[in-house]
Structure formats: C-alpha cells, structure tokens
Amino acid sequence: MEKHMPKPDEYARMVKAASGRSKGWKNIPLAFLVGGAVCAAGEGLRQLYLSAGLSPDWAGAMVSVSLIAASALLTGLGVYDDIAKAGGAGALVPITGFANAVVSPALEFRPEGMVLGTGSRLFAIAGPVIAYGLAASWIYGFIFWLLNR
Amino acid sequence: MAKLLGRSTYIFDRPPVIRSFAAAGGGKEGEGPLGERFDLLSPDNLYGADSWEQAEMKMQRLALKTALNKGGLRKGDLNILFAGDLLNQCTGSSYGLRPFMAPYLGVYGACSTMAETLLLASVFVDGGLAKAAGASTSSHFCSAERQYRYPLEYGSLRPPTAQWTATAAGAVILTAEGDCPRIEVRHACAGIIEDPGVKDANNMGAAMAPAAACLLRRYFRESATAPQDYSRIFTGDLGTVGSALLYQLLARDRLDISGMHDDCGLLLFDRARQDVHAGGSGAGCSAAVLCCHILPEMLAGRYEDVLFIATGALLSPTMVQQGESIPGIAHLVHFHLARSGKEGA
Numbered sequence: 001m002e003k004h005m006p007k008p009d010e011y012a013r014m015v016k017a018a019s020g021r022s023k024g025w026k027n028i029p030l031a032f033l034v035g036g037a038v039c040a041a042g043e044g045l046r047q048l049y050l051s052a053g054l055s056p057d058w059a060g061a062m063v064s065v066s067l068i069a070a071s072a073l074l075t076g077l078g079v080y081d082d083i084a085k086a087g088g089a090g091a092l093v094p095i096t097g098f099a100n101a102v103v104s105p106a107l108e109f110r111p112e113g114m115v116l117g118t119g120s121r122l123f124a125i126a127g128p129v130i131a132y133g134l135a136a137s138w139i140y141g142f143i144f145w146l147l148n149r
Numbered sequence: 150m151a152k153l154l155g156r157s158t159y160i161f162d163r164p165p166v167i168r169s170f171a172a173a174g175g176g177k178e179g180e181g182p183l184g185e186r187f188d189l190l191s192p193d194n195l196y197g198a199d200s201w202e203q204a205e206m207k208m209q210r211l212a213l214k215t216a217l218n219k220g221g222l223r224k225g226d227l228n229i230l231f232a233g234d235l236l237n238q239c240t241g242s243s244y245g246l247r248p249f250m251a252p253y254l255g256v257y258g259a260c261s262t263m264a265e266t267l268l269l270a271s272v273f274v275d276g277g278l279a280k281a282a283g284a285s286t287s288s289h290f291c292s293a294e295r296q297y298r299y300p301l302e303y304g305s306l307r308p309p310t311a312q313w314t315a316t317a318a319g320a321v322i323l324t325a326e327g328d329c330p331r332i333e334v335r336h337a338c339a340g341i342i343e344d345p346g347v348k349d350a351n352n353m354g355a356a357m358a359p360a361a362a363c364l365l366r367r368y369f370r371e372s373a374t375a376p377q378d379y380s381r382i383f384t385g386d387l388g389t390v391g392s393a394l395l396y397q398l399l400a401r402d403r404l405d406i407s408g409m410h411d412d413c414g415l416l417l418f419d420r421a422r423q424d425v426h427a428g429g430s431g432a433g434c435s436a437a438v439l440c441c442h443i444l445p446e447m448l449a450g451r452y453e454d455v456l457f458i459a460t461g462a463l464l465s466p467t468m469v470q471q472g473e474s475i476p477g478i479a480h481l482v483h484f485h486l487a488r489s490g491k492e493g494a
Contacts (some may be wrong), residue, residue, distance in 0.1 A: 084304020
C-alpha cells in the first residue's frame with residue numbers, strides 16, 4: 001500500500017467505526033419470541049399426543065418428528081427462511097432449524113442430480129453438527145461408563 | 150495507439166466510441182429505482198431456464214444480443230469479446246456466450262469485471278485490433294449464493310455490512326467510429342490489488358475501499374486531473390460502508406469526491422425499501438447501472454465527463470475458510486461525451 005494508506009490495525013478500527021451494528025434491541029426479543037413459539041408448539045403437540053394415549057417416550061419422539069416435518073414443509077414452501085430472517089437463532093437453534101439445514105441443500109442442489117447433487121450435498125450444513133454431535137455422545141458415553149462401573 | 154501515463158493510466162489516441170449498450174435484470178432489480186430503465190427483466194429470476202446458472206447464462210446472452218441489435222450489428226461483426234462473471238470457470242460468460250461464435254477472451258475481476266472488460270475492449274479498438282469489441286458481464290443472486298454462501302432456503306442471517314448480489318447483466322459494444330453526440334472512452338487505468346487485511350466476507354465494501362482510493366489517487370496524479378474535472382464519479386459496489394471508508398481514505402490526501410460521487414450498489418436498489426443491507430453488489434451491479442443509468446444520462450447531456458470505477462473483492466470461499474484476508478481491486482474508465490466531431494482527443 002502507498003504511504004497514505006492506514007496500517008492494517010488502524011484500518012480495522014476505521015472499518016469497525018464505519019460498519020453498522022446489528023439491531024440487538026429488536027433481534028434478541030424476536031429470537032426469544034420465535035424460539036419460544038417453536039418450543040410452545042412442541043409442548044402443545046406433546047400434550048396432544050399424551051392425551052391421545054401415547055407413552056411419554058413415544059409422545060416426545062412424535063413431537064420431534066412433527067416439528068421436523070413441519071420445518072421441512074415450510075422450507076419447501078419457501079417460508080422458513082423468512083421466519084429465520086425475523087427470528088434469527090430462535091428459528092435456527094431448535095430442531096426445526098436442523099431440518100431446514102438438511103432440506104434447503106436438498107432442494108438447492110437438485111439440478112446436479114439426485115446422487116451428485118441432492119445426495120452428496122444433503123449434509124453440507126448439518127454434517128458437522130452430526131459428526132461432532134456423535135463424537136460428543138461417544139465421549140459422554142465413555143465418561144458415563146467410567147462413573148457407573 | 151494508447152499512450153502510457155505513469156504506472157498504468159492509458160490515454161487513448163483514437164478514443165473508442167460506445168456504439169450501444171443493454172442491461173438485463175431480475176425481479177428485485179425491476180422493483181428498484183432503475184427498474185424501468187432495464188432493456189429486459191425476468192420477474193422470477195429464472196429467465197425460463199432450469200437452473201440459476203442457466204438463468205445467468207441466458208441473461209448475459211440476451212443482454213449482449215440486445216446491445217448488438219441496438220447498435221445495428223450482427224454477431225459476426227464482433228472482432229473480440231471480453232466477458233466475465235462471478236461463477237467458477239466464468240460459467241455465465243463462457244457457456245452463455247457460446248452462440249455468438251465471437252473471438253472470446255474470458256476475464257475474472259469479480260465485481261470489477263465491467264471496468265476490466267471495458268478497459269481491454271478499449272485498448273483493442275484504439276489499437277486497431279478490433280473494429281467492434283464487446284464487453285459483457287453478469288451476476289445472479291441465486292447462482293452466487295449457492296457458490297459463495299448457503300442454499301437459498303437456508304435460514305442464514307446477514308449482518309448489516311453484507312451486500313446483495315444483483316441479478317443483472319450489462320453489455321457494451323465499442324467501435325472505432327460513431328456519430329456525434331457520442332460517448333468516448335478517453336482514459337482507463339488498471340488497478341493494483343490492495344489487501345487491507347479484511348477477513349470478513351460479509352464486509353466486502355471495507356475490503357474494496359482501499360483499492361478504489363489508491364486507484365483514484367493514482368489516476369488523478371497520472372492523468373493530471375482533479376475530481377472537479379469530472380461531472381460524476383461512480384464506484385462499482387462499495388455500498389454504504391465502503392463509500393464512507395473511501396471518503397475517509399481520500400481525505401488523507403485532501404481529495405474530496407463526496408459532492409460528485411455515486412455508488413452503483415446504492416443506485417440499483419432502494420435500501421430503505423428493499424432490504425439489501427449495505428447496498429447492492431455483484432459483477433452485474435455496476436454493469437447494469439452503467440447501461441441503465443450512467444450511459445443514458447450521459448447521452449441525455451446531463452454528464453460530460455464521468456469516471457466509472459468498478460470495484461471487486463477477489464475472494465475465494467476456500468481462502469476465506471483458510472483464514473486469508475480478501476484482496477481488493479478496482480479498475481477505472483473515463484467516459485467523455487463528445488457533442489461534435491471537432492473536439493480534440
């Protein structure tokens with residue numbers, strides 16, 4: 001750079017000052033509301049399944065299945081990304097966000113074919129969560145085994 | 150033949166003439182402030198194609214075809230065609246422009262491609278290597294998203310500094326001769342890669358501003374001109390963040406362009422209404438604004454001398470993941486409106 005250019009650390013300060021910040025006062029309460037709504041819907045479904053005579057274990061599993069199905073449908077209809085835009089982490093952290101992370105690449109890479117497109121890119125976003133989630137469960141399981149020998 | 154001034158400013162002996170130009174865009178661009186000025190728009194962004202890449206190919210092909218038609222030229226008249234886009238292997242250009250059967254030189258300059266192709270085409274026309282040369286560029290929001298970021302339906306979030314890749318293409322035909330009033334390319338300046346150490350791929354304006362500032366400062370020195378010599382100075386896609394940084398960087402050299410500066414990324418979209426955060430971006434952004442706004446306004450006599458500085462962030466997603474900072478680039482073209490043929494070059 002020529003002599004009148006700022007040094008990288010000085011430029012980094014200029015960039016920080018020039019860059020707008022996210023609207024936390026709006027985003028955080030919205031994330032709370034959207035995330036809370038997903039959890040409330042899950043609890044509502046659980047009560048519904050329990051009242052239909054399912055055991056607590058089965059009711060819990062069915063809640064997960066229902067939320068995943070709903071999220072997959074909303075992703076396919078092109079609505080889920082709009083919900084996520086408003087709800088931020090409130091839409092991405094629950095299991096619905098995980099379903100969105102799997103279904104969206106499935107749709108996106110369809111033009112490249114069912115094998116090399118959808119098939120191979122299906123876990124492009126969710127893959128790391130699955131891999132490290134499994135690794136964490138092994139470690140947890142090992143510790144559990146050690147403590148309960 | 151063009152003459153070299155300083156390090157890389159070129160003054161054209163026989164200034165190439167803008168024979169014709171055309172712009173194509175998508176739905177969001179059609180709803181923007183320049184929407185009515187596009188030659189072609191496809192509200193669904195697909196242009197009747199089966200994939201986003203094919204849509205981009207078709208969009209750029211239609212832009213060039215329209216530009217040729219407007220200039221009364223046939224595809225066999227092109228002696229050389231410079232084109233580029235944002236996709237790997239310059240898909241939009243190299244696949245999209247196959248039917249023209251024109252001598253083709255593909256270039257990659259990220260979002261600076263429109264100025265880069267214009268510069269090269271001007272050199273060819275001025276040097277007598279082409280009677281008619283094409284400069285064509287495109288970008289597509291959806292094809293860029295899937296290559297650089299995430300699937301469209303994934304609920305990823307953009308920070309306020311992020312910019313919106315334009316779904317747009319622009320094509321310009323340059324010829325050695327033309328009737329007055331006409332727009333001539335008087336100067337061009339090839340930029341140097343500047344890397345200010347920005348690693349945030351969501352803040353490209355900040356990564357590109359130093360390249361634009363260094364280029365402008367050097368161009369004014371080498372061409373012995375000043376900002377006041379130009380009716381308007383357009384940067385490519387610095388957005389709000391990059392434009393603010395550009396002013397600050399130029400102020401260090403006591404250069405002030407704020408009175409005559411516009412940024413194509415801020416002209417293409419209405420930030421208040423269209424949710425594009427820091428502004429538009431993409432190779433097609435400056436290309437479309439050039440063909441929808443800058444050149445028409447010049448022909449209408451509103452601007453006499455215009456600097457067009459397309460800015461590019463030459464980032465590779467792989468290198469972003471490896472922790473490298475983003476190289477920035479900018480290239481400049483100086484347009485002059487010649488009202489009568491008597492004006493000396």
